[in-house]
Amino acid sequence: MKKVEIIQNTKIKVALRKDFFDVLQDPIRDLLEFTGANYFAHQIIENYYQPNHFVSSFNTHEDWSDLYWSKFWFNDPLERKIHKNAKINGSSVSLWQLSDPDSDCMLSRMQMCKVRDGVAFSYQHKTGVLENYTIAWEKFDLESINIKKIILIQEKLNPIRLYHRQTYQDLK
Numbered sequence: 001m002k003k004v005e006i007i008q009n010t011k012i013k014v015a016l017r018k019d020f021f022d023v024l025q026d027p028i029r030d031l032l033e034f035t036g037a038n039y040f041a042h043q044i045i046e047n048y049y050q051p052n053h054f055v056s057s058f059n060t061h062e063d064w065s066d067l068y069w070s071k072f073w074f075n076d077p078l079e080r081k082i083h084k085n086a087k088i089n090g091s092s093v094s095l096w097q098l099s100d101p102d103s104d105c106m107l108s109r110m111q112m113c114k115v116r117d118g119v120a121f122s123y124q125h126k127t128g129v130l131e132n133y134t135i136a137w138e139k140f141d142l143e144s145i146n147i148k149k150i151i152l153i154q155e156k157l158n159p160i161r162l163y164h165r166q167t168y169q170d171l172k
Contacts, residue, residue, distance in 0.1 A: 015171040017058040027159040039136035056168035072105040086122035
């Protein structure tokens, strides 16, 4: 069984939830199969770019996650955009190709994860905690997405989100 890996520097503490691969294997597989996606990421963020900035992060591509947190976390235009908007508006949604198609971070993400496009969602909870998830595809078919499918995707996300929210507090 994989264990949580903690990365910390003077600006941020990150819990890489490598333990989720074993614990949430079935719900993640169901989500990816249902959506046709081959990439999924989920983060819970406290004190966003403030003292005690803490992130609990899960990503289905462990190699990308390791590179992201060592090289790109501070220079990811997509991440900055969705969280800035969520802090102002309470939530934010962005298609990758509309917000960050040419940054070094996005180009590396697409190459390593073998995806071409994705969608990122961010919510700000009443407590100020940000929660985001990203789903990405090798080929994104916008026409296959409708309200019914979005509701079903939310249902598939719930066990993952709930488990993550229940377990991240112990890692701060």
